[in-house]
Amino acid sequence: MHMRLVTVLAALTAFSATGSADQVPIEPAKKDLSIPPIGLGLWNSKDKDASKAVEYAFKAGYIHLDSAAAYGNEDYVGESLSASKAPSRKSYWVTSKLWNTAHQPKLVGEALNKTLSDLSIPYLDLYLMHWPVAFLPDQGGRSVVDQDTTILDTWRAMEDLVRANLTKHIGVSNFSPRQLDEVLKNCDICPYAHEFETHPYLQQQDFVDWHQKNNITVIAYSPLANLNPTYKDKYPDIGSILDDHFWKKLAKKKNVTVAQAILAWGIQRGTVVIPKSVHEVRIIENLGSVNVTFSKKEMKKILAHDKRARFNNPSEDWGVKLFEELDDGTTRLMWAQDL
Numbered sequence: 001m002h003m004r005l006v007t008v009l010a011a012l013t014a015f016s017a018t019g020s021a022d023q024v025p026i027e028p029a030k031k032d033l034s035i036p037p038i039g040l041g042l043w044n045s046k047d048k049d050a051s052k053a054v055e056y057a058f059k060a061g062y063i064h065l066d067s068a069a070a071y072g073n074e075d076y077v078g079e080s081l082s083a084s085k086a087p088s089r090k091s092y093w094v095t096s097k098l099w100n101t102a103h104q105p106k107l108v109g110e111a112l113n114k115t116l117s118d119l120s121i122p123y124l125d126l127y128l129m130h131w132p133v134a135f136l137p138d139q140g141g142r143s144v145v146d147q148d149t150t151i152l153d154t155w156r157a158m159e160d161l162v163r164a165n166l167t168k169h170i171g172v173s174n175f176s177p178r179q180l181d182e183v184l185k186n187c188d189i190c191p192y193a194h195e196f197e198t199h200p201y202l203q204q205q206d207f208v209d210w211h212q213k214n215n216i217t218v219i220a221y222s223p224l225a226n227l228n229p230t231y232k233d234k235y236p237d238i239g240s241i242l243d244d245h246f247w248k249k250l251a252k253k254k255n256v257t258v259a260q261a262i263l264a265w266g267i268q269r270g271t272v273v274i275p276k277s278v279h280e281v282r283i284i285e286n287l288g289s290v291n292v293t294f295s296k297k298e299m300k301k302i303l304a305h306d307k308r309a310r311f312n313n314p315s316e317d318w319g320v321k322l323f324e325e326l327d328d329g330t331t332r333l334m335w336a337q338d339l
């Protein structure tokens with residue numbers, strides 16, 4: 001293992017996923033890694049770019065990767081995980097996700113095995129149900145909702161994967177409060193984490209707080225708000241967050257880049273951030289966010305700059321209603337009363 005990695009590993013594990021960085025003492029040695037506060041996102045990283053990104057990330061000191069079968073690049077990620085200079089498996093965290101077409105209980109084990117074989121690793125740290133929606137398999141790429149497979153059917157099959165030692169933890173992604181509640185009321189092995197879209201333009205602070213109270217780690221996806229190019233047409237009135245005056249001013253005050261400031265805020269509010277980049281300089285830059293801290297007053301000011309803008313919402317494409325009772329840019333936040 002690189003010496004540099006060991007040092008940053010020690011620094012990173014001093015942070016906790018569920019508390020602000022400055023409140024949490026260094027954890028005693030534990031047999032299992034807990035989720036590191038920053039990881040490398042891998043959606044839209046194509047082929048060799050994905051292998052390279054992982055290589056750059058390890059070199060920079062990342063010990064956390066956010067992968068998914070649906071990203072279509074797990075074999076390329078695996079190339080870097082099986083390379084001779086890769087760190088030892090126990091020293092880094094890998095999350096992957098079960099795609100919608102494999103929700104039927106009989107398909108779940110196969111899906112994870114395919115992911116593990118593509119990634120060339122013996123186990124995952126975290127396996128997420130990517131969306132709370134089952135699709136029928138084998139529809140030639142079309143998304144046809146499977147009305148007969150429930151979230152709980154799939155969750156039960158995921159619990160078996162923990163029992164089989166194929167993943168250390170299981171969790172969910174893109175769930176509404178009601179969907180999450182259904183899992184929580186019925187789980188034997190309960191969700192370790194919930195990965196959902198949250199960033200300065202979609203803060204969902206009440207929802208984040210609720211998870212923290214219930215010991216469910218929040219993994220913040222698209223932590224850089226609208227920098228993902230697939231989001232660019234969603235709200236034409238919202239410009240790139242890199243040009244946002246509020247963030248530019250704050251970053252300047254801290255003598256860091258806007259991306260570093262945004263990610264630092266995500267970490268300080270207790271969420272795990274997983275910025276994606278295929279560029280080595282940005283991968284290094286983003287990791288620099290672990291050393292930036294804001295005062296209480298600054299944190300409060302950031303709260304006032306929410307836009308309640310959700311960039312990732314396939315409800316219409318799939319013909320299902322996702323994110324019920326959560327911010328979608330048109331409704332008020334009402335879920336808290338129901339739980």
Ligand SMILES: NC(=O)c1ccc[n+]([C@@H]2O[C@H](COP(=O)([O-])OP(=O)(O)OC[C@H]3O[C@@H](n4cnc5c(N)ncnc54)[C@H](OP(=O)(O)O)[C@@H]3O)[C@@H](O)[C@H]2O)c1
Binds near residue numbers: 067130224227277
């Ligand atoms: N569970 C889910 O349903 C779900 C949904 C969405 C995302 N995710 C996960 O979350 C990860 C991150 O979200 P995301 O990919 O949507 O968006 P993101 O990480 O917020 O932003 C990625 C974009 O920002 C650019 N970028 C990265 N660092 C930068 C920097 N320092 N300065 C300027 N530009 C920078 C990247 O460009 P370059 O690559 O060209 O540098 C890329 O275009 C994904 O990769 C995926 O792992 C999960």
Ligand SMILES: *[C@@H]1O[C@H](CO)[C@@H](O)[C@H](O)[C@H]1NC(C)=O
Binds near residue numbers: 109110113
């Ligand atoms: C997945 O792999 C494990 C370990 O190799 C094996 O025990 C299990 O039978 C496999 N499951 C399926 C559904 O192929």
Ligand SMILES: *[C@@H]1O[C@H](CO)[C@@H](O)[C@H](O)[C@H]1NC(C)=O
Binds near residue numbers: 163164165
């Ligand atoms: C899983 O790992 C535990 C701890 O190492 C072991 O006791 C158990 O037998 C393993 N289970 C399976 C199904 O391999």
Ligand SMILES: *[C@@H]1O[C@H](CO)[C@@H](O)[C@H](O)[C@H]1NC(C)=O
Binds near residue numbers: 213214215
């Ligand atoms: C969360 O974890 C803390 C510390 O382990 C514990 O005291 C608390 O009861 C847990 N809360 C819930 C809702 O599980």
Ligand SMILES: *[C@@H]1O[C@H](CO)[C@@H](O)[C@H](O)[C@H]1NC(C)=O
Binds near residue numbers: 255
């Ligand atoms: C600002 O950051 C740059 C680059 O990290 C560094 O060289 C410079 O000394 C810093 N300036 C101040 C005033 O801290």
Ligand SMILES: *[C@@H]1O[C@H](CO)[C@@H](O)[C@H](O)[C@H]1NC(C)=O
Binds near residue numbers: 287290
């Ligand atoms: C954060 O700061 C510490 C202490 O100054 C330094 O050793 C470490 O390299 C920094 N980490 C990053 C990722 O910049």
